Structures are given as C-alpha cells and as structure tokens.
Amino acid sequence: MPARIYQRPKNAMQSGKARIADWLLEFAPAEAKRPDPLMGWAGSGDTQQQVVLKFASEADALAYAEKYGIEVHVTPSPVHRLKIQSYADNFR
Template sequence: MKKAIIYIPNKNPMQSGSAKNDKWILEFKTKNPTKNPLMGWESSSDTYSELKLEFSSKEMAITYAKKMNINFELIEPRKRKTVKKSYADNFLK
C-alpha cells in the first residue's frame, strides 16, 4: 500500500513574500532508503519517492488520494503570527 503526506510547503526563507504558498503537495514516502556505497548518497528503488503532485486545494488532494487508494497523512499549515509595528518603534526604546 502506498503511503503519502499532504502538506503546504514552507515559504522560501530568502524571500519575504508569500506568492506561491497556496499549492497543496502530495508527496509519497520513500520505502527502504539505502545508502549508495560509492558516493554515500541516499537512494531508493522506489520511483514513487521522486513524484510530487500539486493541487490547488486540500480537498482535491484528499479526494485524489482516496480515489487512488493511497494512505495519507495530512499536515495542516500553522498560521504565521505577524506583529504590526511602525518604523518609529525602532527608535522609541
């Protein structure tokens, strides 16, 4: 049985915007990862580990997983806490 996780990826820490953070990703978990003896890289014979599917909504990703008989784990995104302050607050304390 295939296992997958459904999540929204984190924003790029090098960018301040959040433009491309609305896609839900269905990513398959790797079965039996092995270490390449020559280079030391982690590899697997499971080709599903290379596959990432994008969906525009959480419901579409869940519906697809259920339709294709995929066991999935849903990771809900955390709400980002923003503190609003003015430029003058930098000089007041």
Template sequence: MFARIYQPAKTAMSSGTANTQHWVLEFEAEEAKRIDPLMGWHGSGDTRGQIQLTFETKDAAVEYARRHGLPFQVQEPKTRRPNVRARGYGDNFAHDRRGAWTH
C-alpha cells in the same frame, strides 16, 4: 505506500508567499537511502520519493488519495501573522519621517 498532504511554507530566503497557495501530495520513502560506493551519491530503488503532485485545494488532494486507495495524512499549515506596514516600504525614505534616521 503512505502519502502526506501539506501546504508548503515560504522559503527562508524570501519574504513573499509565492508557491505557497497550493497543496502537495508526497509519498513517504519505503526503503532507506544508501550511499553508492563508486560515486558517493545517495539513492534508493524507491522511485515514488521523486513524485510530488500539486493540487489547487486540500479537498482535491484528499479526493485523489481516496480515489486511488492511498493511505494519507493531512498536515494543516501553521497560520502566520501578516506583516503589513502602515505606509509600506516607502515610509522608510519619507521626508516627513518622525523617527531618527539611523542609516
């Protein structure tokens, strides 16, 4: 039972960073998923793959894993350059705009 501690990335469909400020502890699957012959669904007998614990800080997640004797690996998040415009989104529609209006 191996645990992975990471900070989730933002979704590809969103420009915001909601739900990316917490840390997640997930368990790695111990057995491979198999296809149910009747329905065609994927599943396994390993129920720990469904567990996702969230923590406020990385230290809290690491402390939890150590307290419960779980082997773990911490994946540090990749930092991203903030995309901050000088005047914000409203600058696209400003009356004193200096560039050519293309749309």
C-alpha cells in the same frame, strides 16, 4: 504506500506569496537511502520518492488520494501571524 498532504511553507528568503497556495501530495520513502559504492552518492530504488503532486486545494488532494486508495496524513498549514511594528519601535 503512505503519503502526506501539506502546504509548502514560505521560504525565509522569499518576500512574495508565489507557490505557497498549492497543496502537495508527497509519498513517504519505502526504503532507506544507501551510499553508492563507486561515487558515494545517496540513493535508493524507490521511484515514488521522486513524485510530488500539486493540487489547488486540500479537498482536491484528499479526493485524489481516496480515488486511488492512498493512505494519507494531512499536515495542517501553520497560522500566519504578522508582527506589526513601526520603525520607532527599534529605539525603545
């Protein structure tokens, strides 16, 4: 079952850097979601979709995937660029 390894992006409402250093291994869905006939909620019988594993580094996540024979796709983390400007720049 394929999986992807990525770093969680920073939330737009978040000012701190908590939980963005972790690397996550998340399994791809094996089957499509379908609506429940009674309630209309979306769901599937795939329980691997609920599993998200956290690792301290990308190397740890890759080692885990290799140990258990999981096919992975690594999504590189985006480059963080700061836009430095002063308050006076608002009035130019």
